[in-house]
Amino acid sequence: xxxxxxxxxxxxxxxxxxxxxxxxxxxxxxxxxxxxxxxxxxxxxxxxxxxxxxxxxxxxxxxxxxxxxxxxxxxxxxxxxxxxxxxxxxxxxxxxxxxxxxxxxxxxxxxxxxxxxxxxxxxxxxxxxxxxxxxxxxxxxxxxxxxxxxxxxxxxxxxxxxxxxxxx
Numbered sequence: 001x002x003x004x005x006x007x008x009x010x011x012x013x014x015x016x017x018x019x020x021x022x023x024x025x026x027x028x029x030x031x032x033x034x035x036x037x038x039x040x041x042x043x044x045x046x047x048x049x050x051x052x053x054x055x056x057x058x059x060x061x062x063x064x065x066x067x068x069x070x071x072x073x074x075x076x077x078x079x080x081x082x083x084x085x086x087x088x089x090x091x092x093x094x095x096x097x098x099x100x101x102x103x104x105x106x107x108x109x110x111x112x113x114x115x116x117x118x119x120x121x122x123x124x125x126x127x128x129x130x131x132x133x134x135x136x137x138x139x140x141x142x143x144x145x146x147x148x149x150x151x152x153x154x155x156x157x158x159x160x161x162x163x164x165x166x167x168x
Contacts, residue, residue: 001080001081002078002079002080002081003079003080003081003082003083004074004079004081004082004083005083006083006085007070007082007083007084007085007116008064008065008084008085008086008087009065009070009084009085009086009087009105009108009118010060010062010065010086010087010089010101011065011100011101011104011105011108012062012065012066012104013100013104014047014060015045015047015060015062016045016062020097020100021038023094023096023097024089024093024097025038025047027089027092027093027094027097028049028092029091029092029153032051032153032154033051033052033053034049034050034051034052034053034092035049035050035051035053036048036049036050037050043063044061044062044063045061045062046059046060046061046062047059047060047061048060049088049089057088058087058088058089060087060089067108067111067112070082070112070116071112071115074115080115081114081115081116081117082115082116082117083116083117083118083119083144084105084108084109084116084117084118084119085118085119085147086101086119086121086147088149090121090147090148090149091149091151091152093121093123094123095122095123095129095130095133098120098121098122098123098133099133101121102120102121102122102133102136102137102141102143103141105118105120105141105143106118106137106141106142106143109142109143117143117144118143118144119143119144119145119146119147120133120134120137120138120141120143120145120146120147121137121146121147122134122137122146123152124148124152124157124162124165124166125161125162125164125165126164126165126167126168130165131165131168134146134168
């Protein structure tokens with residue numbers, strides 16, 4: 001069995017729903033030198049992340065995350081199962097966006113007919129709401145694990161503030 005353990009994915013709602021898109025755009029950590037802008041063309045919508053500002057580092061394009069395209073690409077390259085994760089934005093997402101993304105990912109996975117698995121996203125803080133969402137994403141939604149960044153803002157995962165989260 002061949003598994004692609006690094007398939008990027010974003011929900012289509014981030015591109016198509018203005019309210020959700022604006023919430024996503026507002027979550028970008030400008031105080032850490034990150035910016036984002038949207039480019040809309042007739043056939044696609046892209047979000048260009050610059051980090052540091054002025055230097056493109058990530059390019060999110062809606063056509064890259066469509067189920068039919070992902071399954072076609074997997075078939076073409078002989079991939080049996082793909083593990084979905086977010087492309088670099090998990091480090092700045094607020095809990096409410098994480099909930100939406102976890103729900104959308106679970107739906108995307110169900111539609112894949114067993115070809116895709118996914119990683120949940122939550123901020124790495126051990127408050128009641130975050131822990132509830134982590135458990136909901138794994139137990140109720142059936143996501144495979146959790147995706148974390150190496151750092152959140154200027155704090156790396158070995159920082160004391162993250163220990164209660166890892167203990168859970």
